[in-house]
Amino acid sequence: MAQRAQPISGSAGAVAGSFVIAAVLAAFVGIALRAEPGAGLGPAEWQAVRFTVVQAALSALISVLLAVPLARALARRQMPGRRMLITLLGAPFILPVIVAVLGLLAIFGRNGWVNLALDALGLPTVSIYGLHGVVLAHVFFNLPLATRLLLQGWQSIPAERFRLAAQLDLPPWMVFRSLEMPMLLRILPGAAALIFVICLTSFAVALTLGGGPRATTIELAIYQAFRFDFDLAKAAWLSVVQLVLAGGAAGIALWMIPQIPLTGGLDRPVRRWDAKGGGQRVLDVLAILLGSAFLLLPLVSVALSGLAGLEAVPASVWRSAGVSLWVAGLSVCVLLILALPLAGWIATRARGSVEAIGLLGLSASPLMIGTGWFILINPIADPVSLSLPVTAVVNALMALPFALRILVPVLRETLDSQGRLCLTLGMQGWAAWVWVLLPRARPQIGFAAGLTGALSVGDLGVIALFADPDRTTLPLQMYRLMGAYQTEAAAGAALILLSMALAIFWLCDKGGRYSAHA
C-alpha cells in the first residue's frame, strides 16, 4: 500500500547514486587507460598478491578464533565495566589506524613493554615488523568486530533454551554442542569472510608495519609503484589485480557476510544458569582480562606517551591538524549530500538493495580509486593541488555504505508510519524532508556524520598518494614524524589525532541526539 505514492521522489537519490557509480567507474576508466597489455606483473607483484591473501586469511582466522572465548565470556558474565568494554569494542571503527599502530609499537615494538619483559626474563625478543606485525594490527582492529558479531550470535540464542539446558542439567560440553556450536557454525564463516575482505584492502597497517619484498600488500605496492617509481602502468595493473581480488572475494562472500552491528543493543547480558563451575569461570575471566589488555594497553600507552610528547610537537603538526579538520568537514558534507537522498531513495523501495551497495564500498579500495582518478586528472590539472578535496570525496565514498546502513532503517520507518500523513497534508519533497524526515532521523544523521568525520580525520590512504609537503593531513604528518624517528613528536601528534577523531565523533553524535524527540 505504501508502494503507490511517497512523499519524497527518488530523483535526487538517483542523481547521488549515479555520482557514486560514476566516481568508481571513472577510476576504472583511468586504470584501464594505463594498464597496457604486455606490461603485466613481475615476480615482486605476484609476491605482493600472495602476501595480501596470506595475511588477510591469517588475520581473519586468528580474529574469529580469539573472538570466540571473549564473546562467550562477555555473553554469559555480568561484571562491572562490562557495558563500557562492549562500547569500547565499537571504538576501532573510529580509531585512526596510524594511532593504533603507534600504540601497538609501544607494546610490541623493539623497545616495547613486551620485549622489555622478555629481555628482563632473558628470553629472545620479537620483532613487530613483517607478516606477524601486520596480522597483529589487523587482529587488533578486527577482534572487536568479530566479538561484536559473535555477541550478536549469542544473544540470538533464546534465553529459554538456556533455561531448558539448566532444567535438564546439561554438562558444559553438551550446552556448547547443542546451543552454541550451531550458532558458531552459522556466524563464524561470515565473520571470517568479512574480516578477510576488509584486510585485503588494508594499506596504512602494511605501510607502517610491513614493507620490503616479503611483507608488501597490493595496496602498498600500488603506493610504491606510484610514489617511488612513478610507474603508472604498474600501479594500474596492480589496481586491476586488487579490484579482481577484493571484488571477487566480496562477490563470493556476498551470501555469507553478516550485518555489521553499528549501534547498541549488545549490552544486555543473558541470564545463564550453566557455566557456574570454577574452570569455566577462570576461563572467562582470563579471556576478558587478556582481551581488554590487548585492546586497551596500546591506547593507554598512546595517551601516556602522547601527553609527554605534546611539548615536542612542531608547528607543522598543528597546521596539518587544521588541514585534517578541513578535510573531515568537507568529507562529512559530501557524505550527507550523497547519503541522505540515496538513503531516502532506497527507503522508498523494496528491501534488499542496500547490502549490494555496502559491498561495492567494501571491495573498492581507496588507493585503486585514487590511482584511477590521478591518471584522469593528471593531463588536465595538477593532481597534487586537488589532493585534499579528492581525499575528502574518497573518504565520503568509503563511509557511504556504513552511513546507508545507519540512515535507511530510520527513514524507512518514518515513511512507513508518517508517509500517509505527509501525503494527505500535501507535504512532498522539500517540505517532507525539512519537517519530517530530517528531524526524525537527526540522531542517525549525527551518528553517520560522526563516523564519517572520525574515519576521514584519521585516514591515511589516498592522501599518501597525492600529497606534497604543503598539503599534509595529520595522519600523514604523523607518519612522516615516525619515519624521521621523532618519536616524542609523533606520540604527541597521535594524541592530538586520537582526540580529534573522538571529539568529532562525540560532537556529531551528541549534536544529533541533542533535544531530539522520539
Add this chain to the structure above:
Amino acid sequence: MLTLDGLHIRQGSFELKADLSIGQGRKVAVIGPSGAGKSTLLGALGGFVDIVAGRMICAGEDMAKAPPGARPIAMLFQDNNMFPHLTIRQNVGLGLRSNLRLSAKDEQQVQTAIDRVGLSGLEGRRPAALSGGQQSRAALARVLVQNKPLLLLDEPFAALGPALRQEMLDLVKDLVAETGATLLMVTHAPEDVARIADDVVFVDEGRAQAPVPAAELMANPPPALRAYLGS
C-alpha cells in the same frame, strides 16, 4: 457531493466494488465485518489504495488520478495522525501550509482552531505531552484549518475509552455542522451510528452498498447486517 461510479479496488486477491452517491453535508457511517474493506474504501478515497477502474467524483471533479494531497479531503487514520517531533501549533499549521510558512493571519487561524477544540495553552507542547483525547482534539483542529469539503475518519478514536470517544464524536458533529463538510467515518459500534450518522454504508462480501438512512436501517437491519451486529 461524492459519487463513486463503478469503483473497483483490488489488493492482491481482495476485491471491493462501490456504486454509490452521498449528499452534501451528510454524516455517513461505514460499517461492516472485519476485513470487509471499510478501511480499504477510505484508503482508496484518500489516494492510498490503487483502484482498478471507476470514477470518484467529489465536488464535481473526478479525483481518482489526483495525488493524496491534492484531493478535496481531510483524513484521520487509526494512528500516526500527528508528527511526534513537532509541536501542536506546527502540526495544526501543516494543515494550512504544507511548508509551514505561516503568515501572521495564518498563525491567527491556527490559534483560533486550537482554541475551538479546547486546547488553548497547549499549542507549544508536543503530542507525547498530551493525553489521548487531547491528541484527538489536536488532530481535529488540523482538520478544521484544512477546511476540506470531505472528512474521512478511519477509526481515529478507536483507542479511546467509550466516554471520550463519544465526546470526540460530538465535537466532530459540531465541527462538520460549522464547516458544512461531508463526513465519512468507519466504525464498529452501533451506538456511534446512532449518535452521529445520518446514513449508513454497509460494506460486506466485496461490495459497499448505497447509503441508507441510519435510523431506518438500524431499526430494521437486513439479514447480513443483523448477522454482523449479532442482535
